Structures are given as C-alpha cells and as structure tokens.
Amino acid sequence: MKLHIVPARTGLAWVKGGIFVFRRQxxxxxxxxxxxxxxxxxxxxxxxxxxxxxxxxxxSATLAMMVASAEALQGRFPTPAVLLVAFRTGxxxxxxxxxxxxxxxxxxxxxxxxxxxxxxxxxxxxxxxGAPLTQETAENPDFQAAMxxxxxLYLPLSLLFWHAPGLVxxxxxxxxxxxxxxxxxxxxxxxxxxxxxxxxxxxxxIGGVLVSLLxxxxxxxxxxPPGNVPGTMGxxxxxxxxxxxxxxxxxxxxxxxxCFDPPERPDAPPADDALPAPHRTRRRLxxxxxxxxxxxxxxxxxxPPLAGRARRHRHPKPCTAAxxxxxxxxxxxxxxxxPRTALPQATNWKPARAPAWC
Numbered sequence: 001m002k003l004h005i006v007p008a009r010t011g012l013a014w015v016k017g018g019i020f021v022f023r024r025q026x027x028x029x030x031x032x033x034x035x036x037x038x039x040x041x042x043x044x045x046x047x048x049x050x051x052x053x054x055x056x057x058x059x060s061a062t063l064a065m066m067v068a069s070a071e072a073l074q075g076r077f078p079t080p081a082v083l084l085v086a087f088r089t090g091x092x093x094x095x096x097x098x099x100x101x102x103x104x105x106x107x108x109x110x111x112x113x114x115x116x117x118x119x120x121x122x123x124x125x126x127x128x129x130g131a132p133l134t135q136e137t138a139e140n141p142d143f144q145a146a147m148x149x150x151x152x153l154y155l156p157l158s159l160l161f162w163h164a165p166g167l168v169x170x171x172x173x174x175x176x177x178x179x180x181x182x183x184x185x186x187x188x189x190x191x192x193x194x195x196x197x198x199x200x201x202x203x204x205x206i207g208g209v210l211v212s213l214l215x216x217x218x219x220x221x222x223x224x225p226p227g228n229v230p231g232t233m234g235x236x237x238x239x240x241x242x243x244x245x246x247x248x249x250x251x252x253x254x255x256x257x258x259c260f261d262p263p264e265r266p267d268a269p270p271a272d273d274a275l276p277a278p279h280r281t282r283r284r285l286x287x288x289x290x291x292x293x294x295x296x297x298x299x300x301x302x303x304p305p306l307a308g309r310a311r312r313h314r315h316p317k318p319c320t321a322a323x324x325x326x327x328x329x330x331x332x333x334x335x336x337x338x339p340r341t342a343l344p345q346a347t348n349w350k351p352a353r354a355p356a357w358c
Contacts, residue, residue: 002260002261003181003184003185003188003259003260004258004259004260004261005188005189006189006192006258006259007191007192008191008192008194008195009192009195010189010192010195010258011191011192011193011194011195011196011197011198011199012195012196012199013254014192014196014199014251014254014255014258015196015199015200015203015251017251017254018069018247018248018249018250018251018254019203019247019251021069021072021073021247021250021251021254022243022246022247022250024072024073024075025072025077025078028068028072028077028078028079029065029068029069029072029078029246029250030242030243030246031080032064032065032068032078032080032082032083033065033242033245033246033249034242035080035083036061036064036065036083039057039061039083040054040057040058040061041054043057044129051128051129052105052109055101055104055105055108055109056098056101056102056104056105057101058101058104059086059097059100059101059104059161059164059165060086060087060097060101060165061083062161062165062249062252063085063086063097063165063166063168063169064082064083064084064085064086065249065250065252065253066165066166066252066253066256067082067085067169067253068082068250069249069250069251069252069253069254070253072250073253085169086165086169089169092172093168093169093172096168096174096175097165097168097169099175100161100164100165100168100175100178103161103175103179104157104161107157107160107161108154108157111150111153111154111157112124112127112128112150114149114150114153115146115147115149115150115153116146118142118145118146118149119140119142119143119145119146120142122137122140122142122143122146123143123146123147123150124146126143127150156183159182159183159186159187160179160182160183161179161182162182162183162185162186162252162255163178163181163182163185163186163255163256163259163260164178164179164181164182166253166256166260167181167182167260171260185259185260189259192255193255196251196255200248203244203247204241204244207240207241207244208237208240211233211236211237211240212233214236215233215236
C-alpha cells in the first residue's frame with residue numbers, strides 16, 4: 001500500500017466525480033442512502049444505548065456507500081446487499097469494523113462531552129434528540145459557542161476516520177493503523193481536501209439559492225398559495241439536501257482511490273500461472289509475398305514497379321537481392337505464369353540507384 005500525493009485541483013475532480021456517480025445510478029444511490037439513514041435512525045431509537053449504536057454503525061454505513069459507488073463506477077447496478085458488506089467479509093474484518101465503529105462512537109461522544117462544558121449540555125441534548133431546537137436556544141451565545149467547539153473538534157475526528165473503513169475493508173489494515181494512515185493521507189493531501197470541502201460547500205449553497213428562487217417564482221406565478229410557500233420550500237429543501245448528501249457520500253470512494261494504491265486481488269493467479277508473454281519472433285530476412293508475376297516481370301526487366309503496389313510492397317535491405325529473390329520466386333510459381341529465360345541471366349543486374357520507396 002502506497003500513499004499518493006495529488007494536486008489541489010484533484011479536489012474539484014472528486015466533487016465532479018460524486019455528481020457523475022449519482023447521475024449514473026440516481027435511484028439506486030438515493031435508495032441506498034435513504035436505507036442507510038433509516039437503519040441508523042431505527043438504531044438510535046433504542047433507549048439509552050441507541051445513539052451509541054447508531055454512531056458505531058456509521059463507519060459501516062460509509063463503507064456501504066463507498067462500495068455502492070465503486071459498483072456504479074464500474075457500470076454495475078448496486079443492490080441493497082452492499083449495505084451488509086461490512087458483515088460479510090469474514091470474522092476478522094467484522095471485528096475490525098466493529099472496533100472502528102466503537103472508536104468512532106467513543107470519539108464523538110467525547111466531543112459532545114467537551115461541548116457540554118461550554119453550555120451545560122444544551123447543545124448535546126439538542127443534537128442527540130433529547131430537546132427540541134427553538135429560536136431562543138439557537139440565539140443563545142453559549143449554545144453557539146458549544147456548537148463551534150464541537151465543529152472544531154469534529155474536523156480532526158473526521159480526518160481520522162475518512163479513509164479508515166476503506167483501509168480496513170480493502171487492504172486489511174488494523175483499526176488503529178487505519179486511523180493513522182487516514183489522517184496522514186488527509187494531511188499530506190490537505191490542498192486537495194480543502195478544494196474538495198470548498199467545492200461541496202459551493203454546491204450546497206447553490207442548491208439552497210436555487211430552491212429559494214424556485215419557491216419564490218412559484219409563489220409569484222400563483223402556482224403555490226402564499227401560505228404554503230414555507231412548507232413547500234422546506235419539503236423541496238429536504239429532498240435536495242438528501243440528494244446532495246448522496247452525491248457527497250458517493251465521492252468518498254474517489255478520494256480513497258486517488259490517495260492509495262488499489263488493493264491486491266486475493267483471487268488473482270500467481271506469477272507462475274499467469275498468461276505467458278507473447279512470443280517475439282525475429283525480424284524476417286526473407287521478402288514478403290509480392291503482388292503477382294506481372295509486378296515481378298516489370299521488376300526483372302528493369303522497369304520501375306507500380307507506385308500503388310510499391311507502397312504496399314516492403315522488402316528488407318539490401319534492395320537488389322530482395323528484388324531478384326522475389327522476382328524469381330513469384331515468376332516461377334505464380335499461377336498462369338511462364339518462367340523467363342532472362343531471369344537467371346539477370347543476377348548481375350544492379351539498378352542505377354535505389355528507389356526512394358525501398
């Protein structure tokens with residue numbers, strides 16, 4: 001496994017690639033993302049340990065979207081079976097993915113605990129679903145400070161786990177080593193990831209502006225009643241956010257593909273069983289079959305061959321010997337031709353100069 005250093009412009013290519021993957025299989029990718037989010041939501045409903053279970057499943061969900069995107073890139077239809085790919089690759093890989101999920105849950109809950117020291121746990125209650133988000137809560141300075149602290153701490157956590165699911169699944173790297181390799185790859189390619197993040201921020205911003213313009217235009221035209229504009233705008237915004245989130249998760253596998261070498265296929269035949277290399281023959285020293293006895297008779301009598309036939313008739317040097325070998329052979333063996341007595345007597349004949357086509 002080798003780390004690749006990519007230029008900063010590759011980040012924009014990752015953004016375009018995520019959109020391209022979604023365009024190839026829009027319904028399949030959207031359905032898989034919705035099923036993944038639904039499974040995590042159902043797991044979070046479990047009392048007490050529900051949020052921790054959902055956080056533990058997040059690396060497996062990310063891996064499922066990476067595998068689905070890889071299938072779409074290869075022209076195959078991703079099926080719902082990819083959602084269980086983390087649980088079907090052997091006991092060792094399953095244990096590694098569970099350890100990775102436990103590490104992620106511990107790290108995220110630690111960030112939430114640190115943010116609770118700023119506002120007394122108000123942000124944690126809202127984020128984990130224990131309290132509703134109201135306007136007064138959102139305008140509270142302590143709540144905003146806790147939110148920014150959580151975002152600042154979540155950035156290195158996301159870099160630690162960015163490539164970790166792919167490293168565990170495709171390269172068989174242990175969980176702790178995968179975290180180290182992941183953050184090293186992200187730091188070494190910080191320019192590409194910066195452009196990548198700014199590109200997705202621009203995509204989400206443009207999507208929000210387009211939804212606002214569309215809702216306002218529908219209200220002005222009269223298609224939507226003025227009272228239904230906020231509700232319709234919210235519904236469109238949720239659908240657009242789900243679609244763009246699917247594009248975002250579809251692009252993660254592209255970042256992994258460009259930062260690391262492809263994994264070695266375990267089912268690939270060894271070197272001894274590989275197909276042999278094509279046999280390289282030595283250059284032919286004898287002339288190729290010519291175009292017929294008429295061509296050779298013209299050559300034997302010292303007349304230049306036809307231009308069109310000459311371009312297709314290539315003889316190895318020296319030219320004089322090749323001409324007469326070919327002329328004698330073709331004129332003696334061509335169907336319907338009669339050997340000429342002048343051919344054996346012409347062995348000492350040499351042209352004044354070698355033609356340009358030889």
